[in-house]
Amino acid sequence: MNQSQTLLLDGNHAVSWAARLARPQVVPVYPITPQTPILELITEFHANGEMDAEILTPESEHSVLAACVPASLAGARVFTATASQGLLLMHEVLHYAAGARAPIVMANVNRTVASPWAFWPDQTDSLAQRDTGWLQYYSESPQESLDSVLQAFRVAEQVGLPAMVNHDAFYVSHSLEPVQVPAQATVDGFLPPYAPAQRLSPELGSSWGNVVSQDMYYRHRQAMDEAMARALAAAQEADLEWARLTGRAWGILERYRCEGARVVLVALGSLCGTTREAIDALRAEGIAAGLLKLRLLRPLPQAALRAALAGVPDVLVLDRDHSPGLGGILHQEIRGALYGLERAPRVHGLLAGVGGVNVPPQRICELVRAAIGRAPAFESTWG
Amino acid sequence: MHALAPAADPMLCSGHAACPGCMDALSVRHVLARIGTNAVAVIPPSCMAIIAGPQPYSSLKIPVYQPTLEASAAAASGLRRALDAQGKHDTHVLVLAGDGGTYDIGLQCLSSAAERNENILYVCLDNEGYMNTGAQKSSSTPRYARTSSTPVGKPTRKKNLTAIMAAHGVPYAATASIGFLPDLLRKVDKAKAIRGFRILTLLVPCVDGWGLDDDAGLRAARHAVECGAFPLYEVEDGHRYTLNHTARNRPVADYLAVQKRYRGMSQADIDALQAEVDEGWRWLLRLAQPDEGQVAP
Ligand code: SF4
Numbered sequence: 001m002n003q004s005q006t007l008l009l010d011g012n013h014a015v016s017w018a019a020r021l022a023r024p025q026v027v028p029v030y031p032i033t034p035q036t037p038i039l040e041l042i043t044e045f046h047a048n049g050e051m052d053a054e055i056l057t058p059e060s061e062h063s064v065l066a067a068c069v070p071a072s073l074a075g076a077r078v079f080t081a082t083a084s085q086g087l088l089l090m091h092e093v094l095h096y097a098a099g100a101r102a103p104i105v106m107a108n109v110n111r112t113v114a115s116p117w118a119f120w121p122d123q124t125d126s127l128a129q130r131d132t133g134w135l136q137y138y139s140e141s142p143q144e145s146l147d148s149v150l151q152a153f154r155v156a157e158q159v160g161l162p163a164m165v166n167h168d169a170f171y172v173s174h175s176l177e178p179v180q181v182p183a184q185a186t187v188d189g190f191l192p193p194y195a196p197a198q199r200l201s202p203e204l205g206s207s208w209g210n211v212v213s214q215d216m217y218y219r220h221r222q223a224m225d226e227a228m229a230r231a232l233a234a235a236q237e238a239d240l241e242w243a244r245l246t247g248r249a250w251g252i253l254e255r256y257r258c259e260g261a262r263v264v265l266v267a268l269g270s271l272c273g274t275t276r277e278a279i280d281a282l283r284a285e286g287i288a289a290g291l292l293k294l295r296l297l298r299p300l301p302q303a304a305l306r307a308a309l310a311g312v313p314d315v316l317v318l319d320r321d322h323s324p325g326l327g328g329i330l331h332q333e334i335r336g337a338l339y340g341l342e343r344a345p346r347v348h349g350l351l352a353g354v355g356g357v358n359v360p361p362q363r364i365c366e367l368v369r370a371a372i373g374r375a376p377a378f379e380s381t382w383g
Numbered sequence: 384m385h386a387l388a389p390a391a392d393p394m395l396c397s398g399h400a401a402c403p404g405c406m407d408a409l410s411v412r413h414v415l416a417r418i419g420t421n422a423v424a425v426i427p428p429s430c431m432a433i434i435a436g437p438q439p440y441s442s443l444k445i446p447v448y449q450p451t452l453e454a455s456a457a458a459a460s461g462l463r464r465a466l467d468a469q470g471k472h473d474t475h476v477l478v479l480a481g482d483g484g485t486y487d488i489g490l491q492c493l494s495s496a497a498e499r500n501e502n503i504l505y506v507c508l509d510n511e512g513y514m515n516t517g518a519q520k521s522s523s524t525p526r527y528a529r530t531s532s533t534p535v536g537k538p539t540r541k542k543n544l545t546a547i548m549a550a551h552g553v554p555y556a557a558t559a560s561i562g563f564l565p566d567l568l569r570k571v572d573k574a575k576a577i578r579g580f581r582i583l584t585l586l587v588p589c590v591d592g593w594g595l596d597d598d599a600g601l602r603a604a605r606h607a608v609e610c611g612a613f614p615l616y617e618v619e620d621g622h623r624y625t626l627n628h629t630a631r632n633r634p635v636a637d638y639l640a641v642q643k644r645y646r647g648m649s650q651a652d653i654d655a656l657q658a659e660v661d662e663g664w665r666w667l668l669r670l671a672q673p674d675e676g677q678v679a680p
Binding site for chain 1: 420421422423425432433435436437438439440441443444445446447448449450451453454456457458459460461462464465466467468469471474491492494495496498499
């Protein structure tokens with residue numbers, strides 16, 4: 001891998017390649033559809049001697065993440081991957097990992113949560129983890145997933161927080177595209193060996209996790225918040241540096257045809273690809289529409305969001321997730337971020353694509369035409 | 384001859400947070416003295432986690448990682464692999480967990496770590512209940528013992544953890560008691576020298592949860608072994624059972640009498656418990672026969 005190369009990869013195998021290039025030292029994994037191909041290619045790389053990592057295959061995702069945390073605290077670079085119920089099973093340990101300031105990177109394949117049982121793309125699994133203290137990237141394509149995993153390692157290790165890179169089931173996880181796989185030397189320059197200050201080792205004699213006083217806990221949470229704030233700048237810097245090395249920049253949020261827009265759609269992940277087509281169609285019929293693609297949900301780039309949406313008459317938030325009793329999670333996040341903004345847009349929340357239902361570009365066009373003609377409902381509406 | 388005194392420079396320092404007369408602290412003091420300084424401990428929520436002290440202080444002279452209650456063996460596995468990845472193969476990874484975190488909520492990942500033969504030493508500090516939350520029953524609580532969740536006595540028997548773990552075919556699974564210190568120290572030394580998965584279950588009489596006089600911990604620890612309620616034995620590679628203390632010279636009633644958790648037991652219940660202990664003893668004797676197949680390979 002001395003040369004960059006173009007390989008035909010699906011989103012999951014793009015993630016496995018990123019994991020290989022990041023040179024993690026410990027990789028605990030557990031299979032779950034539709035994440036399993038990530039695990040399979042990693043274990044294949046390992047069996048072929050192309051990846052020099054300790055691979056652990058415990059009995060559950062809970063134990064996978066439980067193994068990740070002290071491995072990271074002992075100074076190892078750690079990678080894992082999961083999806084849906086696996087992520088939910090890890091929930092308790094997600095808090096532990098962030099609290100321990102362990103810069104683990106985990107790929108999550110967004111899939112519906114049970115019950116009833118289903119396998120379709122839906123982001124409720126990771127959005128339900130937004131308060132755990134993990135950085136959250138959302139990716140739209142296999143190439144972006146590969147690049148995001150590598151950027152996530154750099155950011156996570158700089159600020160000392162774990163990072164989750166999410167991509168949608170099947171639309172990204174199982175879709176093939178030509179993917180630029182960078183040379184190992186490029187990645188080595190971008191991601192130097194992990195050398196943490198705080199670790200578990202008999203020489204240093206430092207521990208982690210004992211009981212603390214109220215005051216220490218309070219200050220610890222403040223420190224996590226400061227790390228989140230630093231992560232925004234670190235993510236921006238990582239993306240710029242990646243662009244310098246590979247020519248690919250994704251931004252923290254991407255504005256597609258937002259110039260003079262009277263309506264802007266906001267979305268995460270694979271819905272952005274469909275929305276781009278809808279924007280082109282709307283523009284062709286004379287409706288000035290644009291797309292704001294959020295790549296980073298935690299930390300939420302609030303200032304950039306406010307700057308991008310100030311003065312836009314109508315904003316449509318597309319949620320491929322569902323919080324019963326509230327509606328769209330992204331809808332609430334965007335409304336919260338825009339609160340108190342002068343010249344604030346009217347924000348329409350649309351539950352589009354929940355449970356993986358197909359949302360073709362024509363449907364998005366219809367939703368836009370309907371929304372710009374009426375005042376927004378306070379609640380998210382089923383789109 | 385084993386030196387019985389712990390190292391002059393103890394690994395568990397004075398000023399720790401155990402109850403006066405606690406056998407947990409005394410047991411760990413001896414275990415750590417034998418393990419030495421090149422080790423990292425994994426301690427889930429338990430009495431031992433409190434004994435280890437509040438951040439930024441520590442009563443232990445080795446680094447400690449405190450995972451979730453149900454994840455000790457998984458956390459220890461991850462730690463082991465990280466140390467291995469860094470070439471630190473000589474650093475011991477030691478779990479100091481309670482019976483709740485071992486017999487109950489942590490059993491799933493414990494079984495998985497045993498199946499993978501992870502190179503860790505797992506010590507279960509078995510005080511036969513959830514003592515850290517106020518003496519509720521665990522699946523290690525013996526029949527008839529009163530706890531705050533079984534106020535009229537537990538209706539079912541104690542889970543046989545050592546047999547369960549031995550059935551995984553792990554290199555070493557043993558019981559030990561602070562009441563028989565030379566045997567305990569020998570087992571720590573033996574476990575320390577073996578690579579792969581090792582588990583020691585130490586009976587830890589709990590002053591508070593068992594209703595013992597402050598100075599009765601050691602007596603209870605000895606009585607438990609002498610009556611056969613907590614036999615001392617070891618199992619190598621899942622099938623070589625060895626009984627380490629064969630003199631059974633005490634009725635179970637003697638052991639019950641020093642504890643308040645068995646108060647008010649009827650003679651019929653005492654007889655039933657004696658019969659259960661006798662049956663367990665015969666089972667062990669059979670397994671310890673050199674010719675018995677003991678456990679399926
Ligand atoms: S509750 Fe029991 S085991 Fe826990 S510290 Fe007190 S005496 Fe020791």
